[in-house]
Amino acid sequence: MSTTNEVRRRPGGRSARVRSAVFTATLEVLAEAGAAGLTIAEVAKRAGVHETSIYRRWSTRERLAVEALSELSAELLPTPDTGTLEGDLVALGRSLAEYGQSPLGRALMRTFALSDDEEAIGAARAEFWQARFDECSLLVTRAITRGELPEGTDERRLLESFVAPIHFRILMTRQAIDQLFLEQLAETTGKAFTA
CATH class of the missing domain: 1.10.357.10 (Tetracycline Repressor, domain 2)
Known part of the structure; x- marks a missing residue:
């Protein structure tokens, strides 16, 4: 039984999984098709999410590319x-x-x-x-x-x-x-x- 003191959002929950899947798909598309070939539709398809989920979080393909590359570079x-x-x-x-x-x-x-x-x-x-x-x-x-x-x-x-x-x-x-x-x-x- 949960209490009010428990954290309601699970760390590494659905939001983190979506972010990870979207960033992975973004990097794959960039590597295969280049910046000009990056589309929200293709990223959504590969990540297994709706396009609206991507637009809601990142609004443009350029913003998505910057965040995916920034996270990768900070990690590597x-x-x-x-x-x-x-x-x-x-x-x-x-x-x-x-x-x-x-x-x-x-x-x-x-x-x-x-x-x-x-x-x-x-x-x-x-x-x-x-x-x-x-x-x-x-x-x-x-x-x-x-x-x-x-x-x-x-x-x-x-x-x-x-x-x-x-x-x-x-x-x-x-x-x-x-x-x-x-x-x-x-x-x-x-x-x-x-x-």
Whole structure:
């Protein structure tokens, strides 16, 4: 028999299952058909839910894509805290490489790198990347606090300088991204912003 003190909503209940199914379906469609091929109807079909359930929670396919990708990246690409800037960058780079070289990661990176700049999709992509930069800027802030970087270091430029060669290797050259490469890239990036 339930009491008034019991929690009425079950953690991990129907709402969590719907969210998970919808996000999984969204990522599958993005990987297979790209951002231009993402439709609420296809996501609903794959997730086994009504389209209205998706519209009620996310309102647009762009909003759905951003939230699905943000949740995935937060799960797979946590912001490291190793105690040093170089250590944090190497750990971040390793996570990026592992994700980017997975079938889903490679497909999603190509989708967002190559998709047409339809205004809504471009806005969704910008929002996604801004959220990732905001999250990862913590490692730059901590490095400034530790005295490894000067005050006023441009967090976004430092992160772009570090991440761009990794994405280039994943998307363009398919070169290996090994520990030595990540260590050298982290060292070079750190030196460039302390010079």
